[in-house]
Structures are given as structure tokens and as C-alpha cells.
Amino acid sequence: MADEPEGPSFEVPVGLFQDMEDLKVQVRRLEAQLKEVTENAASGAGEASEEDAGGEDAEEVDGDEEAEWQYPPLILLLDPPLYDTELRALIEWVEGVLVPGYLGEPSNDARWCHLWFDHPTGVIGPLHGLWLAWQELTDPATCGYTGPSVWYRDHYLPCIRELRAPNGPFKGCTKGEHQIDHRLPGLVPSAWRREDS
Structure with missing residues (x-):
């Protein structure tokens, strides 16, 4: 029995890695x-807050704040620094989970x-929505074991089909080249201006 391993051996489930990234x-x-x-x-330390002012209204404000934080808004509605933080997290998910997997x-x-x-127009918003759905639907505690299938069918396939279509937002991009078609032209077309001769 000398060839038996000394310590316990076990495999780390793939879902555990994804759960750690979500956390x-x-x-x-x-x-x-x-x-x-x-x-x-800190900026409003000297001013009276709404919570201090009124009993029942203060409880409603607290409840509204909890509901607001419980469901994250679409990334395009966030202001900096929350937008920047959310975009960094989205980039980590896209580059670490979506692209390779x-x-x-x-x-x-x-x-x-x-x-x-x-490509902010038509790319960041849909990918953020896809990521939010992935967070919810890959957690067996909230959606059971069919959540990933629902995510793939109802969220991933339609979103990626639109993003990767030949006429989608990446239509000007090829391997090694990057082009954004959403930029405004530098000059007004000649039909709109009158040239003096």
C-alpha cells in the first residue's frame, strides 16, 4: 500500500470557478x-437627512434603496464611477468566460x-444584459438546474446571433483590423454645402 496518495484528492467543480468569479x-x-x-x-454630514425627518417616510426610503440595489440597472444608465466599475466587471466576464467558453x-x-x-452602440448594453442573465440563471439556488439551458436558449443565442451577424455592429472589423462605423463624417457631404466659384 505504499503507492496510495497521502492527502485527500478531489477535483474542483467547474461551477466553483464561475461562482468565485461572480463573487x-x-x-x-x-x-x-x-x-x-x-x-x-461625508458631503452632507451637516445637513438633516430625509431619514431623520420623518418616521414612515424614512422606512419607505430604506425599502426603495434596498430594491434599487437588489436589481442592478442597465449599464448604460449608470454614471461614473459606477459605470466604470461595472464595465471592468463586464470586460472580465466577457474575456474570461464568454469568449473562451x-x-x-x-x-x-x-x-x-x-x-x-x-463599440458602445449596440454592443455594451446587450452584453451587459446577457451577463446579468448569466449571473441569475447559472445559480442553482435561484433557478434550479435548468437555468443554464434557459440562459443559452433565451439570452445567449439571440444576443450573439445579432452581435455576430455579418451586418451587425462588428461588420467593419476583421482579424487584425478594427473599425467603428458609428463615427460621424469629418465633412458635411457636398450636397449640403454650397461651393462658391
Whole structure:
């Protein structure tokens, strides 16, 4: 029996890695929220707050704040620094989970841009929604074991189909090239200006 291992051996479930990444993102989001709340409290330290002013109204405000933080808003509705924190977390998820685990090699029929975050129109919002759905639907405690299937069918497939379509937001991007078609032209077209001769 000399060839038996001394310590216990076990395999780490794949879901545990994803859960740890989700927890890291949630901790960063909570840190940003805590920083914002403490900065707001410090700036209004000498003023009377609404909670101090009125009994039942104060309880309603607290309840509304809990509901607001419980369900994260769409990233495009956030102001800096919350937007920046949420975008960093989204980039980590896209680059660490979505791209290596779900996206295949880019092609003319299935485009992808490695600078996807430079395409704010039609890319960041849908990917953020996809990520929020992934967070909810990959947690067996909240959705059971069918959640990932629902996420894949109802969220991933429609979103990625639109993003990677040949006429989608990455239509000008190819391997090694990056182009954003949403920029305004530098000159007004000649039909709109009158040239003096």
C-alpha cells in the first residue's frame, strides 16, 4: 500500500470557478457602492437627512434603496464611477468566460471584435444584459438546474446571433483590423454645402 496518495484528492467543480468569479464581481460592485454612499454621507454630514425627518417616510426610503440595489440597472444608465466599475466587471466576464467558453473562431458569417468595448452602440448594453442573465440563471439556488439551458436558449443565442451577424455592429472589423462605423463624417457631404466659384 505504499503507492496510495497521502492527502485527500478531489477535483474542483467547474461551477466553483464561475461562482468565485461572480463573487469577486459582486464584491467590487459592493465596494463601489459603499464608496459612493460614504462620499455622499461625508458631503452632507451637516445637513438633516430625509431619514431623520420623518418616521414612515424614512422606512419607505430604506425599502426603495434596498430594491434599487437588489436589481442592478442597465449599464448604460449608470454614471461614473459606477459605470466604470461595472464595465471592468463586464470586460472580465466577457474575456474570461464568454469568449473562451462560448464563442468560436470569428469568420465572415460570425464576426467578433477583440475591441468590442469600443463599440458602445449596440454592443455594451446587450452584453451587459446577457451577463446579468448569466449571473441569475447559472445559480442553482435561484433557478434550479435548468437555468443554464434557459440562459443559452433565451439570452445567449439571440444576443450573439445579432452581435455576430455579418451586418451587425462588428461588420467593419476583421482579424487584425478594427473599425467603428458609428463615427460621424469629418465633412458635411457636398450636397449640403454650397461651393462658391
